[in-house]
Amino acid sequence: MVDHADLAVRTLGPCRIDSPLAPRLGARETTQHSVVEEDRILFDDTISMIGQRGVPLDQLPSLEPGGPRKKIYFDPAKTRVGIVTCGGLCPGLNDVIRGLVLELSRHYGVRRIVGFRNGYRGFIPEFGEDVLDLTPEVVMHIDDEGGTILGTSRGKQDPEAIVDALERLNINILFVIGGDGTIRGAMDVVSEVEERGLKVAVVGIPKTIDNDIPYIDQSFGFQTAMSEATKSIHAASVEARSAPGGVGLVKLMGRHSGFIACYSTLAKDDADYVLIPEVPFALGGEHGFLENLRHRVEERGHAVVVVAEGAGQEHVEGEEPGRDASGNVRFGDIGRLLRRKIVEHLDAHGVENNVRYFDPSYAIRSVPANPYDSAYCLRLAHAAVHAAMAGRTEVIVARRRRRFVHIPMALAVSRRNHVDPLGDLWMSVLEATGQPVRFG
Ligand SMILES: Nc1ncnc2c1ncn2[C@@H]1O[C@H](COP(=O)(O)OP(=O)(O)O)[C@@H](O)[C@H]1O
Numbered sequence: 001m002v003d004h005a006d007l008a009v010r011t012l013g014p015c016r017i018d019s020p021l022a023p024r025l026g027a028r029e030t031t032q033h034s035v036v037e038e039d040r041i042l043f044d045d046t047i048s049m050i051g052q053r054g055v056p057l058d059q060l061p062s063l064e065p066g067g068p069r070k071k072i073y074f075d076p077a078k079t080r081v082g083i084v085t086c087g088g089l090c091p092g093l094n095d096v097i098r099g100l101v102l103e104l105s106r107h108y109g110v111r112r113i114v115g116f117r118n119g120y121r122g123f124i125p126e127f128g129e130d131v132l133d134l135t136p137e138v139v140m141h142i143d144d145e146g147g148t149i150l151g152t153s154r155g156k157q158d159p160e161a162i163v164d165a166l167e168r169l170n171i172n173i174l175f176v177i178g179g180d181g182t183i184r185g186a187m188d189v190v191s192e193v194e195e196r197g198l199k200v201a202v203v204g205i206p207k208t209i210d211n212d213i214p215y216i217d218q219s220f221g222f223q224t225a226m227s228e229a230t231k232s233i234h235a236a237s238v239e240a241r242s243a244p245g246g247v248g249l250v251k252l253m254g255r256h257s258g259f260i261a262c263y264s265t266l267a268k269d270d271a272d273y274v275l276i277p278e279v280p281f282a283l284g285g286e287h288g289f290l291e292n293l294r295h296r297v298e299e300r301g302h303a304v305v306v307v308a309e310g311a312g313q314e315h316v317e318g319e320e321p322g323r324d325a326s327g328n329v330r331f332g333d334i335g336r337l338l339r340r341k342i343v344e345h346l347d348a349h350g351v352e353n354n355v356r357y358f359d360p361s362y363a364i365r366s367v368p369a370n371p372y373d374s375a376y377c378l379r380l381a382h383a384a385v386h387a388a389m390a391g392r393t394e395v396i397v398a399r400r401r402r403r404f405v406h407i408p409m410a411l412a413v414s415r416r417n418h419v420d421p422l423g424d425l426w427m428s429v430l431e432a433t434g435q436p437v438r439f440g
Pocket residue numbers: 086087088119120121153154155156157178179180181182183184185186188207208325326327328
């Protein structure tokens with residue numbers, strides 16, 4: 001259970017410098033729409049959860065609010081900033097880079113901002129990567145494109161070498177835009193920074209297309225990605241309805257968490273089955289998935305199946321999961337396996353079938369952010385700049401229950417966000433699809 005100490009945010013030192021934003025903050029007070037810097041945001045949000053804590057109000061777990069401070073730690077005129085993007089692509093990376101640069105330069109007056117290229121390898125001399133000077137002119141229109149202008153990579157790099165690069169460039173603030181791996185890498189950087197007695201703030205903007213970072217509402221780019229995924233579900237549905245025994249099968253990203261599969265299914269409301277990593281399913285047998293599908297095809301003439309790539313891995317025989325350069329598991333192909341099993345099963349029962357397989361793969365994450373995500377990215381970037389200028393370190397900025405907050409990195413990587421098989425989202429999926437609670 002998360003407690004008070006897990007939510008403590010680290011700072012580099014007292015804030016003694018007047019913030020250029022201070023004049024705008026005078027009239028602010030805590031309301032439904034903002035939280036002043038002296039206030040805290042409750043972690044729990046039900047009477048029963050708070051009751052179970054059994055502690056006085058001031059000891060309830062609470063989060064530090066994000067947002068601008070009247071006093072800041074860094075002197076903007078003497079502050080150098082670095083930005084890096086790591087891990088897989090996600091819509092909105094360029095929006096975040098743009099937001100950081102514009103906020104730093106226009107509102108705080110920071111003049112020296114560099115981008116490290118291709119993830120953490122951009123810090124390592126052997127790779128020979130140059131750094132990119134990031135000015136408002138350079139970033140102004142980068143949000144029109146997907147991807148990241150800085151490039152990205154997987155694969156672990158030596159934190160000592162990373163901090164050597166920070167020292168060589170006199171960087172005071174490092175913004176890391178990435179997922180759980182990136183945040184773990186950033187924590188190694190913080191340890192090395194401390195070992196050397198340096199005052200470098202490391203602030204993360206969490207990126208995950210799978211939406212698997214915990215304690216946040218939803219990661220940036222998720223809405224865009226799931227909107228893209230609905231196109232494949234729609235296509236699968238059209239194909240399925242247009243052929244006798246039509247089965248549209250769609251495989252979507254989702255290594256450990258099935259959020260994309262769930263939300264894109266709800267958005268289209270066309271699918272009959274959603275299979276996700278969090279809910280194991282039996283394939284064969286009277287109550288297995290294949291028999292259920294057979295009945296549905298016989299009764300309705302067609303069916304649409306959405307499967308997250310990490311679902312049903314126990315059925316992918318003979319393939320030992322591999323690892324990528326960052327140590328992330330590489331799963332066997334559940335989509336192709338399902339396609340084969342569905343055809344075999346329907347053939348074996350003499351059911352005419354036309355199975356159409358869709359794998360939109362990287363197409364859902366390489367697109368530019370939609371307007372909602374763009375606005376969200378910009379606001380996250382603002383929050384990250386405010387946090388860093390106020391000397392916060394080893395934190396990510398996030399939105400939790402609509403409030404912008406600071407979450408310690410250790411907490412952000414302490415577990416993964418999953419679709420709860422007993423939660424509201426999965427219940428909605430069951431209602432939308434009509435599939436049984438369990439197969440098997
Ligand atoms: N446990 C870890 N400790 C330190 N660095 C890590 C760790 N896991 C991943 N990284 C580094 O963080 C970067 C991004 O990680 P990766 O898992 O590829 O993507 P993501 O950040 O999206 O999870 C890579 O350079 C990777 O080597």
